[in-house]
Amino acid sequence: MAAKSAIRSESGKVRRVVVVGGGLAGLMTTIKLCEAGVPVDLFSLVPVKRSHSVCAQGGINASVNTKGEGDSPRIHLEETAYGGDFLANQPPIKGMTDAAPGIVYMLDRMGVPFNRTPEGLLDFRRFGGTLFHRTAFAGATTGQQLLYALDEQVRRYETLGVDDDNGIAIPGEKMVRKFEFWDMLSLIKDEQGVCRGIVAQDLKNMQIEAFPGDAVCLATGGPGIIFGKSTNSVINTGTAASAAYQQGACYANGEFIQVHPTAIPAADKLRLISESARGEGGRVWVPKSPNESRRGRDVPESERDYFLERRYPGYGNLVPRDIASRELFLTCFHEGRGVYNTRTAKNENEVYLDLTHIPKPTLKRKLAGILETYEKFVGEDPYENPMRVFPAVHYSMGGLWVDFERSADGSLVHDSPRNHATNVAGLYAAGEVDYQYHGANRLGANSLLSCLWGGMVTGPAMVSYRKNMGRSAYDASSSLFDGAKKREQAKYDAILKMDGPENPFKLHAELGQMMLIDVTIERHNERLDEVIAKIDELDERQRRVSVLDTSSRMNQSAQFVRHLSNMIVLARVIAQGARNRDESRGAHFKPAFKERDDANWLRTTMAMHREGPNGHGEVTYVRELSYAIAGKTLTVSDSVDVGLVTPRPRKYEQAGAANAAAPAAPKAGDASAKPAVSV
């Protein structure tokens, strides 16, 4: 039986839902919930404006076709499916690509300062995996502009009161209550396995509290820090997804980790040089002579090897990231042709990314953000010198498994409670933390889109779920919440007492190094076996760490011990998934199994957690999943819905391989490749 009141529980409390994550996905989910009159408790590790979405640089895809190239949402769908090596379910992609132009116009109306053409239209640039100009951008700080625009909308809801069923304001209640500097520790599940809220810790005074929620959405971003240093923010440990996984949520396609071809190293993290640099005409090359001792800018044109343009004449420098990263890896590691360093007298794992042929005012207008970053951290002027870059772990295509309901036209049923539902009743996931849109390889500038679209779908899905749920979480027994809080408090107290010989930060460095070397661009089964054994060893050793800091305020060390444990669990899911998948698909490349194997592997990896006999987590992989939603039990399988675009081999060596309607390939290095028509 559905709950009697939309706003109050039987006991008279205001029925709120929980959104964990204040990046683009979390904020958009929150906005949609508020639009439907559902009050939200919003949690974030950091101020929401510092969520990792703020780092996004290059732009957001939408087939608006202002340049008259014949682009369309259908082609965007085809290229996304093709770029993802057909591992993504296609109805969610169709929903997303159909909605994309409207999303960009909405952002424009919210005040995002998108770059514009001289006529005042939204400008679009090229990105990887397409020949169309499809990426709307705000210089090279697009994520920041989008996040700030959504943050303003959410702030409005923080000041807006909650009305009861008669339209009368409820004293002291606001549509959004924001909990910044809080760490979600676990879900609260009742005896039926329904998610009823979360336990979270205030990272200022380290107090642990239980929060009821009629539904919970995790929008907690990616797990890049499992790989040590990456382009991700240091908070991106995947801790919340890991906690949910350990409490029964299925984790899908974990082995699909994107390595971005162009980043710069630094002591703290690897800073990205966005694909937009190549979208604006940047060219990747190495000197033809491996011992070339001249500076990049002094090497004559005829002595340069533009290896991406040479091997992929159609897409050139804008082949999808899985291919570009592999080519860079091949050139530097296997062929030993990385940029020669005269000081160390060896070839570094670096290639040149050259923008020096593009007029400075154009670069300043379109790419200033990333070029400033390069100059600041490398100490070289990228307007005058080719930049030195190399691949870095960047994005997780895998994540929490979420469902969808297919509509008659092959898209999504609007409002279906199944959309973005995990297999834990009442738990939803959106943004990089879910696995839904990018298959085996994400196309650049599709993530900001999938985060926003994901939020636009998840909000209404949670509203439907909440409308039809039986008892509100606010009517559940208080012992459920007290018990969950006590459990987490006991775990935290145990962490504070840890005084063993191991250092958690060193263990993390070991984990990261191993994952980086053996579970990224090239994967070999023997090495993966060693990685899995080493993960078991690290799991053992992390039980003997010293917490290093026992203070009762802002104890980042104790928090890190918890995150480390959760990272080790997800690392096992990623490595074991990679070990199992004996094929090459998208970002998952095994030299011993070079081909894609649709007969055996056109299927979603679905990992479930099980406690092993010695307390270690074990991963089991399932082919089917049963879960309860809207009073029914549904059984879903690992087969992928490829009903809209028929899988075929990827051939990026050919121009327009991803679709039949591609425009003529721009000439290599032609930064001024102008559209045929300006509408």
Ligand SMILES: Cc1cc2nc3c(=O)[nH]c(=O)nc-3n(C[C@H](O)[C@H](O)[C@H](O)COP(=O)(O)OP(=O)(O)OC[C@H]3O[C@@H](n4cnc5c(N)ncnc54)[C@H](O)[C@@H]3O)c2cc1C
């Ligand atoms: C350098 C860089 C540049 C990029 N550029 C682009 C681009 O140009 N175009 C594009 O499409 N994509 C880009 N991406 C990818 C894209 O930025 C991300 O995939 C996307 O922003 C993720 O958004 P999100 O909302 O899912 O998560 P995030 O923005 O990562 O937000 C996660 C939120 O969850 C919170 N959180 C996490 N764990 C917890 C917890 N335990 N408790 C409480 N809160 C928690 C965090 O505080 C944060 O608020 C880029 C990525 C990087 C690394």
